[in-house]
Amino acid sequence: MATIFHLALASDWAAAQESGAYTTSTLGRTLAEEGFIHASRADQWTAVRERFYGDVSEPLVLLQIDTDLLDVPVVEEPAVPGGSETFPHIYGRLSATAVVKAIPLSAAAEAPAAAPVAAAAAAAVVPTTSAQPTESFSRIYFREMFFNMAMLCIVLALGTIGGLLGGWIGGLAGVAAGGVIAVVLYRRRHAKPTLA
Structure with a gap:
């Protein structure tokens, strides 16, 4: 994005x-x-x-x-x-x-x-x-950057755990699982509000 x-x-x-x-x-x-x-x-x-x-x-x-x-x-x-x-x-x-x-x-x-x-x-x-x-742009920017880095850490952590447990196939599976989790969390965080 x-x-x-x-x-x-x-x-x-x-x-x-x-x-x-x-x-x-x-x-x-x-x-x-x-x-x-x-x-x-x-x-x-x-x-x-x-x-x-x-x-x-x-x-x-x-x-x-x-x-x-x-x-x-x-x-x-x-x-x-x-x-x-x-x-x-x-x-x-x-x-x-x-x-x-x-x-x-x-x-x-x-x-x-x-x-x-x-x-x-x-x-x-x-x-x-x-x-x-009254929230500053820099505060919003750094909060978004921190969130994006946290999502990257989830993907890398699950890929590493998968690699340790199941070799390169486990690593790929871990990265895929981490990617799915990161996408779900990202979409929840950035969901558009519904007007009642």
Whole structure:
């Protein structure tokens, strides 16, 4: 799974959830106008927020997108012609099912007086399962990395035990069993919430 990110107005994301597809390219520009949807890697989205969304007082959400779930191409391209830094660009509508998390971002930096109202509005329109509005991106990132490393350790441990008990065939069986367990645990952890 490759993960990319897109900053969105909470109202745009709420509309996309109803329609099933997100078609905003960037702040004030549609997919039809731009030709693609701007996205960022994990190390880029905070700078994008500061540069392009610093004056936005509306609630924002950070969309975490699994590129394996997209049915349109993602192309790494320079932000400006001849530029050295590339960004992922999504060439087509972003299916709401490809968004694995929608993390409300605090609006305190943008509008101090309206921060409680903005945070409540973001929480009301964006269902999330594990992210709190005040939780930092680095905390979320390291928690996911720790979980992924734990899944790898399960696979390696079962492969080693299988190898010790049954030679290379036992090792393969152990790796297969560990892989199945890791996939089941991963899917449980990242299951989409059902709305009642």
